[in-house]
Amino acid sequence: MINVTKSYLPDLDEYNAYLKGIWERVHLTNDGPLVRKLEDQLKEFLDVKYLKFCTNGTIVLQLALKALDIKKEVITTPFSYVATTNALLWEGCTPIFADISPDDYNIDPDKIESLITENTQAIMATHVYGNACRIEQIQAIATKYNLKVIYDAAHTFGARYKGKSILSYGDLSTCSFHATKVFHTGEGGCIVTNDGEMAEKLHHFRSFGHQNDTYFGVGINAKNSELHAAMGLCVLPKVPELITARKERFGFYDSRLDFSKITRPSLLPGMDYNYAYYPVVFESEEILLRVMDALKADEIMPRRYFYPSLNTLDFTFAPGSDTAQPCPVSEDVALRVLCLPLYPDLAEADIDRIASIVNLVVATVPESV
Numbered sequence: 001m002i003n004v005t006k007s008y009l010p011d012l013d014e015y016n017a018y019l020k021g022i023w024e025r026v027h028l029t030n031d032g033p034l035v036r037k038l039e040d041q042l043k044e045f046l047d048v049k050y051l052k053f054c055t056n057g058t059i060v061l062q063l064a065l066k067a068l069d070i071k072k073e074v075i076t077t078p079f080s081y082v083a084t085t086n087a088l089l090w091e092g093c094t095p096i097f098a099d100i101s102p103d104d105y106n107i108d109p110d111k112i113e114s115l116i117t118e119n120t121q122a123i124m125a126t127h128v129y130g131n132a133c134r135i136e137q138i139q140a141i142a143t144k145y146n147l148k149v150i151y152d153a154a155h156t157f158g159a160r161y162k163g164k165s166i167l168s169y170g171d172l173s174t175c176s177f178h179a180t181k182v183f184h185t186g187e188g189g190c191i192v193t194n195d196g197e198m199a200e201k202l203h204h205f206r207s208f209g210h211q212n213d214t215y216f217g218v219g220i221n222a223k224n225s226e227l228h229a230a231m232g233l234c235v236l237p238k239v240p241e242l243i244t245a246r247k248e249r250f251g252f253y254d255s256r257l258d259f260s261k262i263t264r265p266s267l268l269p270g271m272d273y274n275y276a277y278y279p280v281v282f283e284s285e286e287i288l289l290r291v292m293d294a295l296k297a298d299e300i301m302p303r304r305y306f307y308p309s310l311n312t313l314d315f316t317f318a319p320g321s322d323t324a325q326p327c328p329v330s331e332d333v334a335l336r337v338l339c340l341p342l343y344p345d346l347a348e349a350d351i352d353r354i355a356s357i358v359n360l361v362v363a364t365v366p367e368s369v
């Protein structure tokens with residue numbers, strides 16, 4: 001069976017060597033030496049100023065909202081994983097959906113300004129599939145209206161925009177280190193800032209609000225363990241070669257798929273990409289469903305990602321409304337997009353097979369579908 005993704009597992013002896021150290025120190029969590037070491041290595045690898053290693057890529061979105069004191073309306077994207085919207089709702093914020101660009105499926109900055117009200121406090125956007133949002137345009141709007149910018153950069157590990165880690169943009173950026181992501185710690189995530197005072201605040205917030213013998217404020221438990229940090233320390237040195245392997249497989253798809261009836265999102269100029277996902281967009285949902293059936297018959301499991309458009313989930317409707325906030329581009333793309341399997345040791349022969357199946361289905365669907 002070929003899944004849409006497969007977690008990279010490091011050498012077990014290497015992981016065991018870290019475990020041995022943990023057993024000797026009997027220090028399992030609470031800002032331990034491996035957590036600090038991983039944070040140092042991540043800051044260096046990503047070339048970012050302050051970074052806090054946390055339990056997952058969802059809690060860091062919530063931490064970002066708390067740390068910036070965001071409680072009201074937040075303009076966000078309908079085309080993301082549900083965690084982006086859930087973080088807003090869980091923190092009692094109101095998601096206001098701005099539609100996406102039909103070129104790259106990232107939030108369309110031209111749709112943001114008309115949604116701003118006196119209750120708008122922030123913009124929370126996702127760098128979809130690891131490709132940067134229109135960062136400069138979003139920042140210009142945020143500056144003009146005095147809004148905070150939070151990026152859900154869960155897909156962007158190792159990706160750079162204009163020579164800098166994408167994680168260095170915005171007031172706060174977050175990443176997920178979930179097992180399925182380009183870099184992982186089993187479960188995990190981080191939050192990144194360029195502001196030292198904010199970094200200190202996040203440090204206290206992630207650990208119940210403890211500040212020496214007193215409390216900094218209402219915190220939560222978002223700190224991660226030595227066991228997870230050990231996984232990260234084993235995986236991190238491999239990331240450059242893992243991205244190279246992804247890039248090669250990306251090229252295999254590019255050269256084998258028939259693009260006469262398939263489209264792909266465009267990359268923003270200035271991107272140094274991490275090849276996190278391989279999404280393809282068909283002409284209709286009907287074709288997508290036929291492609292999925294044909295692949296599943298061969299034990300190949302692609303994933304509808306992202307689906308559905310988040311504005312169509314009833315718990316995301318505007319307060320007091322029983323209809324979705326309209327986002328026609330996102331609703332349309334979400335119905336037709338499919339992520340094909342992509343991971344560093346996916347065999348070239350399997351990509352050949354996947355591409356042949358996709359090409360065959362796309363070529364043989366009747367005109368009416």
Ligand SMILES: *Cc1c(COP(=O)(O)O)cnc(C)c1O
Nearest residue numbers: 056057058081083154176177178
């Ligand atoms: C994976 C992901 C998350 C959630 O990260 P977890 O570590 O699984 O909590 C949030 N947003 C996006 C866009 C993601 O892909």
